[in-house]
Amino acid sequence: MAWTRKDLLAMRDLDAAEITLLIDTAASLEEIATREIKKVPALRGKTIVNLFYEASTRTRTSFEIAGKWLSADVVNFSASGSSTAKGESFIDTAKNIAAMSPDVVVVRHSSAGAAAILARELKCGVVNAGDGAHEHPTQALLDLLTIREKKGHFDGLHVAIVGDIAHSRVARSNIHGMRKLGMTVTVAGPPTLIPPHVQELGVKVAYRLEDAIRDVDVIMMLRLQQERMTAGLIPSLREYSHYWGLTLDKLAEHARPDVLIMHPGPVNRGVELSPEVADGPYSVILDQVAKGVAVRMGVLFLLAGSRGSGDHA
Amino acid sequence: MSSSPPKFREKAEVLDESALDRALTRIAHEILEKNDGAKDLTFVGLRTRGVTLAQRLAQKIARIDGTTLPVGTLDITLYRDDLDLRGAPVVRGTDIPFSIKGKTVVLVDDVLFTGRTIRAALDALIDLGRPRMIQLAILVDRGHRELPIRPDYVGKNLPTSRRESVAVRMREHDGEDRVVIEEPEEA
Numbered sequence: 079m080a081w082t083r084k085d086l087l088a089m090r091d092l093d094a095a096e097i098t099l100l101i102d103t104a105a106s107l108e109e110i111a112t113r114e115i116k117k118v119p120a121l122r123g124k125t126i127v128n129l130f131y132e133a134s135t136r137t138r139t140s141f142e143i144a145g146k147w148l149s150a151d152v153v154n155f156s157a158s159g160s161s162t163a164k165g166e167s168f169i170d171t172a173k174n175i176a177a178m179s180p181d182v183v184v185v186r187h188s189s190a191g192a193a194a195i196l197a198r199e200l201k202c203g204v205v206n207a208g209d210g211a212h213e214h215p216t217q218a219l220l221d222l223l224t225i226r227e228k229k230g231h232f233d234g235l236h237v238a239i240v241g242d243i244a245h246s247r248v249a250r251s252n253i254h255g256m257r258k259l260g261m262t263v264t265v266a267g268p269p270t271l272i273p274p275h276v277q278e279l280g281v282k283v284a285y286r287l288e289d290a291i292r293d294v295d296v297i298m299m300l301r302l303q304q305e306r307m308t309a310g311l312i313p314s315l316r317e318y319s320h321y322w323g324l325t326l327d328k329l330a331e332h333a334r335p336d337v338l339i340m341h342p343g344p345v346n347r348g349v350e351l352s353p354e355v356a357d358g359p360y361s362v363i364l365d366q367v368a369k370g371v372a373v374r375m376g377v378l379f380l381l382a383g384s385r386g387s388g389d390h391a
Numbered sequence: 392m393s394s395s396p397p398k399f400r401e402k403a404e405v406l407d408e409s410a411l412d413r414a415l416t417r418i419a420h421e422i423l424e425k426n427d428g429a430k431d432l433t434f435v436g437l438r439t440r441g442v443t444l445a446q447r448l449a450q451k452i453a454r455i456d457g458t459t460l461p462v463g464t465l466d467i468t469l470y471r472d473d474l475d476l477r478g479a480p481v482v483r484g485t486d487i488p489f490s491i492k493g494k495t496v497v498l499v500d501d502v503l504f505t506g507r508t509i510r511a512a513l514d515a516l517i518d519l520g521r522p523r524m525i526q527l528a529i530l531v532d533r534g535h536r537e538l539p540i541r542p543d544y545v546g547k548n549l550p551t552s553r554r555e556s557v558a559v560r561m562r563e564h565d566g567e568d569r570v571v572i573e574e575p576e577e578a
Binding site: 103379 | 466468469470471480481482483484485486514515518519520
């Protein structure tokens, strides 16, 4: 099958064949990381703009390395200290960037739907690198690639996603991706952090960590953002960590011996993951980061390497 | 080897199973002769049928010389000069699990046509290290070169017209060992 979309906005938009194509493409690009000369000419002469309205080290760096390994010119545009601070609107900024003829714009924004607005306004490809609590498709793709490599397949796997489901774009993108690939998903967290009607996404819900992690193949722990506490959604970090933090003892008692522990980062050590778990043998957290570059190379290649990306606004 | 939207029908058989096998046997001997044996030789096949041909050549050399040579797989998608013309193609990955530094690499493909694939393959190989020498083995040279590229070993020289297509069929992929010329079906 061939890639036909101009943009990558949400896992929800994709079908299983498209997700598989993205993961396969990423998997074939992984070997570039092992080369002495980490550069292939695939996107020579293409320009990629990283438009980040929210702080991000990992994702922005990952896109930047991915673009550079494919020989594209990568330009970083961060909102602080730029025209946004001078009062320019999002769409005006977008139009100004479009006038410079990029081939792909990678956007992160705190508002859900920001990437979709940009995709509508721009003729070039747009990659959603996280929009509010909506979606973060490249994170889900790198999680899926990690799972496939470690488990060998997706069929019938059961994944527990634990933590702040309500505010997590990572959870939402993963739920859509995993369900489309035939996996079973259980979400778990304190009731204040579980969105109402989440079952409509086709997931099971657990309200105790012990119930969620029993017999699953993968445990995906989410980052607890400290501002959830000030918003009154959890009583204290200590209490959260006591009930929802993953420790070696809880793993040994309730989880399968071959379980994978994943985390989208950055990890709050001692809150959602104990350091022994984060650095332990079950953890594939750094594999996820490495796979992130491969996934972003795959996405940029499919978007910028395709016909039609040459004509601009 | 170029297959495009119009349907093709078989026009003539170029090599049958035994002729294809003889051509490979001859190339294997030529490789050993030209390189004074199998020392420091490696094979790199171009996806997909070039890899199969490289494996067959390696088997023949093992039979003749007793040396087992490594065979790598090269995908040149990321090095194409026509990405914009084709739409995003499927990348299937390069797998060369040995160092080519200082080695003689025999690059293997099924059909040599414009030479653009080989140009891309040379760039891709050199990005992986600095081989001592690169040689080119081709099953069918059909002419129409657009670049100054010439094979070192040729199974069969085959004058073709541009509208024709050369199909190399191999047991591992197509259930038979045969090379045929195809021409577009008239509308």
